[in-house]
Amino acid sequence: MDMKVKQYGMTRAARLRTMLNSPQLEFIMEAHNGVSARIVEEAGFSGIWASGLAMSAQFGVRDNNEASWTQVVDMLEFMTDASSLPILLDGDTGYGNFNNLRRLVQKLEQRGIAGVCIEDKLFPKTNSFIDGERQELADIEEFSGKIKAGKDTQRDDDFVIVARVEALIAGWSMSEALKRAEAYRRAGADAILIHSKRSKPDEILEFAREWDNRCPLVIVPTKYYSTPTEVFRSANISLVIWANHMIRSAVPAMQAAAREVFAAQTLIGIEDRIASVNEIFRLQGADEYSQAEKLYATRPVAHAIVLAASRGDNLDEVTRDRPKVMLPVGGQPLLRRLVDAFRKQGVTELTVVAGYKADTIDVPGPKVVVNPAYASTGELSSLACALDAFGEDTIVTYGDLLFRRYILRDLLEADAPFTIVVDSSQRTLSGCGDLAYTDLPDDRSVFGHDVALTEVRSWCGNGEPPQGAAGRWIGMLRVNGAGARSQLNAVLAQLQERADFAQLGVPDLLNALVQAGQRVKVLYVHGHWLDVNDHEGLHRAGDFVHAELSFGAARA
Ligand code: SPV
Ligand code: MG
Numbered sequence: 186m187d188m189k190v191k192q193y194g195m196t197r198a199a200r201l202r203t204m205l206n207s208p209q210l211e212f213i214m215e216a217h218n219g220v221s222a223r224i225v226e227e228a229g230f231s232g233i234w235a236s237g238l239a240m241s242a243q244f245g246v247r248d249n250n251e252a253s254w255t256q257v258v259d260m261l262e263f264m265t266d267a268s269s270l271p272i273l274l275d276g277d278t279g280y281g282n283f284n285n286l287r288r289l290v291q292k293l294e295q296r297g298i299a300g301v302c303i304e305d306k307l308f309p310k311t312n313s314f315i316d317g318e319r320q321e322l323a324d325i326e327e328f329s330g331k332i333k334a335g336k337d338t339q340r341d342d343d344f345v346i347v348a349r350v351e352a353l354i355a356g357w358s359m360s361e362a363l364k365r366a367e368a369y370r371r372a373g374a375d376a377i378l379i380h381s382k383r384s385k386p387d388e389i390l391e392f393a394r395e396w397d398n399r400c401p402l403v404i405v406p407t408k409y410y411s412t413p414t415e416v417f418r419s420a421n422i423s424l425v426i427w428a429n430h431m432i433r434s435a436v437p438a439m440q441a442a443a444r445e446v447f448a449a450q451t452l453i454g455i456e457d458r459i460a461s462v463n464e465i466f467r468l469q470g471a472d473e474y475s476q477a478e479k480l481y482a483t484r485p486v487a488h489a490i491v492l493a494a495s496r497g498d499n500l501d502e503v504t505r506d507r508p509k510v511m512l513p514v515g516g517q518p519l520l521r522r523l524v525d526a527f528r529k530q531g532v533t534e535l536t537v538v539a540g541y542k543a544d545t546i547d548v549p550g551p552k553v554v555v556n557p558a559y560a561s562t563g564e565l566s567s568l569a570c571a572l573d574a575f576g577e578d579t580i581v582t583y584g585d586l587l588f589r590r591y592i593l594r595d596l597l598e599a600d601a602p603f604t605i606v607v608d609s610s611q612r613t614l615s616g617c618g619d620l621a622y623t624d625l626p627d628d629r630s631v632f633g634h635d636v637a638l639t640e641v642r643s644w645c646g647n648g649e650p651p652q653g654a655a656g657r658w659i660g661m662l663r664v665n666g667a668g669a670r671s672q673l674n675a676v677l678a679q680l681q682e683r684a685d686f687a688q689l690g691v692p693d694l695l696n697a698l699v700q701a702g703q704r705v706k707v708l709y710v711h712g713h714w715l716d717v718n719d720h721e722g723l724h725r726a727g728d729f730v731h732a733e734l735s736f737g738a739a740r741a
Contacts, residue, residue: 197271198343200217201232201299205345205376205401210418214427217243218260219267221469222432226268232299235401237262237275238312239432241676249662254280254289262296263720271299273347273426277310278323279303283334287531290338290346302378303331304350305365314408317382318356325365329372336373347403348374353388363395376401376423386412391461393420409714423461459715469679487532487597488576491551493520493584494540494559494567499719507545509717510537510584515730518718520584522730528581530593536574537584538567558687565680565689572677575670581691585722587729590715596661600670601706603698605638609656617645617718619692620654627709638705641692655707659714662691676701 204211213232216222217239225233231451238248240260246252258272265273274293279286281300286303293301304310305323313320323331328348335346348369352362366377379392379402388408393402401423406412417425442455497509499650504512510520524535528550535551540559552574556567568581580596596606609627614620622640625631641658642651664673680686698705717726 192356193269196341196343197265197269197297197299198341198345201271201273201345202343203373204232206425207423210414210422210425212425213273215239215429215431216264216268216272217432219263221435222264222268222270222272223468224687225431226270226622229269233270233272234426234428235263235264235274235298236428236432237277239429240275242432245346248310248312248315248587250280252324254285257304258289258292258296259281261293261298265297265497273345274298274301276301276303278306279331279335281308282327283331286331286335287338288430290335290344294340294344298548299343300347300375301329301335301509302349303335304349304378304380305369313351313354313380314382317351317354319606320351320355322355322357322365324405328365329368332369332372332374342613344373346373347376347378348372349378349380351380352393353379359388359391359395366392366396367399370400372475374400376403378403378405378426380405384411386409386416390420393422413727430598477712486534486537486576486578486581487530488534488574489527489532490568490574490579490581491520491523491535491537491584492564492567492573493537493581494543494556494564495547497585498539500717500723503720503723504541506542508539508541508543511542511545511548512717512723514587514717514723515725518548519587520546520551523582523584524548526590526593529590530597532593532597533579534574534576536571538571540567562687565677565691565694566687568691568694569677569681572674575664575673577667577670578665579663579670580662581662583716585717586660586714587696587717587726588659589733592659592710592714593661595710596663596708599663599706599708601666601704602664602666602672603703604665604706604708605695606708606714607638607656608659608663608712608714609709611657613652613656614644614646615651617643619643619660620651620656621656621657621707622653623655623707625655627711631709636707636709638695638696638699638707639700640723643690643692656709658692658695659710660716662689662695672698672703676703719726 212229213234214225215234215236216225222233241248241252242250276289279289305319305328307323311320332346332348350362350366352365379389381389389404390606395401398421403424404422405426405428407428442459445455446452473606495507495508497504500509511518527535537546537551537553538556539546540556543555546553556570594604596604608622619637620642623636623638625634625636644650664670680689680697693732695705715724715725715729
């Protein structure tokens with residue numbers, strides 16, 4: 186059902202019919218597109234005149250049926266969507282013979298248009314104010330047949346057909362005008378529009394007197410605009426059409442703005458005299474969109490917290506002026522690559538926890554929060570600075586990672602509250618890293634199995650590296666769902682009680698989660714990533730990016 190019907194309890198056609206039949210004088214205003222239709226409604230009008238002149242003008246064509254009737258009908262659809270008012274279409278001559286009118290009526294009803302006005306001229310018509318007297322009128326019988334065909338076609342009894350008499354415009358007599366109006370009334374017209382191009386209303390008033398309320402009368406006082414409205418009321422006119430005043434008021438406003446900006450080469454002079462961009466948004470119904478989005482577009486946006494506070498001690502000189510994450514790899518800072526990789530997977534809410542040389546982090550997009558004690562604290566302290574950045578679904582990641590796209594995609598598709606990525610190709614270490622122990626080591630049969638973390642051991646090159654690990658944790662943790670988030674908060678709060686909290690890293694958080702009985706799912710990968718810990722890592726990062734790019738180029 187048309188929502189606008191619900192709002193008023195009456196169809197648009199019934200409302201237009203009621204306006205025509207009511208004892209008081211009613212007014213409808215021209216509109217020519219969606220936004221003007223909304224403006225007319227907001228001003229308080231009860232109906233809209235979809236003017237042929239104004240609609241053709243807004244298309245930039247002449248009022249000579251240069252716009253096709255389907256282009257007109259398409260525009261009407263925007264107008265009914267933008268406004269709840271009944272619309273009376275200026276249907277010119279009906280765009281052809283009786284058969285064209287039948288199809289028009291059918292299409293208008295389908296699109297919620299309340300009625301159509303047709304004029305007794307020949308197709309293609311010319312605006313009545315251009316060479317009016319030279320315009321040929323339709324044959325009375327033929328035009329009456331057209332009205333009848335329209336009335337027989339309409340499915341809703343309230344749909345209105347107004348017959349417009351052009352005899353006075355075309356220089357014919359008053360009796361010819363009355364004869365035609367009577368024939369059209371008999372053919373079934375719901376109202377007569379009597380048109381005049383004189384500057385005084387005399388012939389309209391004479392017609393109204395002679396007509397004597399045989400059916401509702403409609404007028405278009407464009408030329409006799411100085412007539413007091415009271416005169417129309419006393420003459421028992423039913424409906425006044427203000428036929429072209431929205432397009433005519435818009436034109437000088439646009440001309441003045443265009444001229445001024447062209448001459449001044451700046452917007453400064455017009456900004457305060459034109460509608461704000463917010464006003465345009467309002468007229469477009471942007472608020473409703475935001476509300477609907479909350480209702481229907483509930484897919485939580487994944488967040489990411491990027492831990493990027495450290496300098497990268499093993500990189501000495503190159504990190505003198507910037508933190509490790511801002512080192513260029515293949516011409517772009519590492520962090521920029523990370524942010525792009527997350528965005529590509531729809532992770533758009535990014536927060537970077539910075540510390541060392543935080544002010545040099547200028548990658549567009551992510552929010553930056555600073556761990557002021559970065560020099561004396563570890564990753565968990567940095568994470569604690571970003572607790573507000575957690576969403577329903579959050580990935581906590583080191584900032585110095587490069588990885589193939591599928592790793593993040595698969596992590597985002599995991600269905601556990603906590604998931605980490607473990608590289609089973611590195612079961613021992615040559616430099617620093619975090620080895621992961623699990624309840625099921627990776628072999629080919631493991632694919633698709635649910636593997637859980639049992640412990641993470643960090644090691645940094647002193648003595649023998651730990652043995653028996655299932656792989657190396659790559660530095661990515663996903664925390665998914667409100668339950669997981671509150672578990673994480675609880676465990677983090679406990680760790681904060683510890684005297685050595687400042688030294689703790691994310692592996693300590695993972696171990697605490699496991700000890701608290703929380704299952705931490707392991708997603709195995711086999712290579713396809715690296716981190717940048719030293720010069721060699723930086724070098725390998727360049728190769729990694731180059732290999733990815735040349736692969737992309739080969740595919741292109
Ligand atoms: C229109 O608005 O297109 C009309 C009314 O037909 S008039 O221009 O006055 O003929
Ligand atoms: Mg017209």
